Amino acid sequence: MPRFDLLVRWLDVLCGVVLRVGEIRRNRNMLRVTHSEGRVSIRAGAGPDASLVAAVTVGHRPPDEVLRRATDGFLVLEWPHDKTITRTLGLPAQARDFLAGVIANQLDRLSPWPLGQILYGHAATPLADASRLAVRVLIVRRADVDAVRAELAEMGLNVDRVESAPHAGEEPVAFWSNGASQGDASARRRLRLFIGGGVAAYVAVCMPIVVAGSVVTNALQEETESLTAHTHALQERADAAKNPSAIQALPPPERAWIWKEASTPVVALVDALSRAIPDDAYLESLSVEGGKLRISGLAADAPPLIDALEKTGRFFDAHFSAPTTRASDGRLFRFGIEANLAAGATKKGK
Known part of the structure; x- marks a missing residue:
């Protein structure tokens, strides 16, 4: 059983590496999407000065080149500030390692919607007093996000992450990520099964080769031992033939031979x-x-x-x-x- 657990952990590590490599490759071709007033704007790159590559009306498909880049790259939906609730908390600096739990305990008080209907993220900034933290908690309605994602999906744009739009030099805060969804967990399981199946297939292909090689090696070793014994016997006969007294001491059949x-x-x-x-x-x-x-x-x-x-x-x-x-x-x-x-x-x- 411990060996099986070790194999599962090893496959999980391989899955993580594969997914991480895929994410890095896609991040190199990042597209940022904004959805506002019935228009969808698509920019290339991660910075605020990223160039505009397409602007289309909601419900219309973007150019094929943009769709290809969106499929091969990483698509980020920037959520507007006017649809975001922002709360600020002042916490001790020691709470940095426990922010997720602290914020989860206070969401009932911070959110205007029930917890099952929201998506949220947070970012902590040290204050002038190094012993304190200013924590921004951003909250959005899950239904609004799901609706925009569905509209973009109908246009051929599958969102990989939803985060707050850049504002006043503040770092974006992620609300939702495909990598953290339940679907990604099933994808990881499928990837783990795929990698495990590939490893098993490789072992199954190599095993007959290893067995055949072992059989051939054993046969060659036996043949070598037989030839060595035969050579040794011939050498003994040759040495005996040079010594008449040794020949006379041999049994009659060997002496005659x-x-x-x-x-x-x-x-x-x-x-x-x-x-x-x-x-x-x-x-x-x-x-x-x-x-x-x-x-x-x-x-x-x-x-x-x-x-x-x-x-x-x-x-x-x-x-x-x-x-x-x-x-x-x-x-x-x-x-x-x-x-x-x-x-x-x-x-x-x-």
Whole structure:
């Protein structure tokens, strides 16, 4: 419940800001109207020397340009002094903060009409004695004001405020304002509902986007984690392929998979052997099994074959698998050599 009250107050603040901005914008294009002796005069501006823009007979519509300015701007009706009752009160300066209540308590005595039939306003002026205030209370008949407003409305002029006409340098006093009417309260409620509906619609539009973004983000995160795990596994396999002892320690399925990935094509091995074996040596057998190369044959000088194999970069830990013996011709030596296949030898060969 407190959160709901906070939301209502927040919407009220937004409504106030919107209405205030609208009022400021309209005040920049203020029109002042006077209604006297069947004539309506319209002046532009707030000062007493405001220029006359139109003067028409009651019941006739003003020019379209004036009506447009009245619709977009702020229309003030100046109420004449001859239809206004003025009362002056002398009050202590301390009563300034309570003037509205003090005047409301004395309206029965000040007004010649019943309270339900009047509109009133007041203005306080400090006297020479700073401890006293001179308070002017201006009272008009509500029926008279409503009648003039209705006539102006029929002419296309909707009054926003009714105030006293300037007189002898005195500040105008407001009797009625559209912003203080009951209709404005309902307008504020409608505006609050409109703003609340707009905010709710915005949230409703953004929510699927946020949810979709969250789903996509989670999917991307899961995909990233999967790729990271896969990359880590491949890196472990690559590191294991470089260490034969690590390969032997792996379970048979993983060991077979690593050997499959790291094995060198036989064509590449034959090419490496053809380059390493000198012209005076001959191979009688060649086998590759379990990551090992086994060769046997005849050579004029067998020991240099070990170094020649390891220099290819495709074999390491090369050694004789059996003692070398002289062949029957007495010129060549029979040899048997084993060597481990180097991991990634195919990449290096490329």
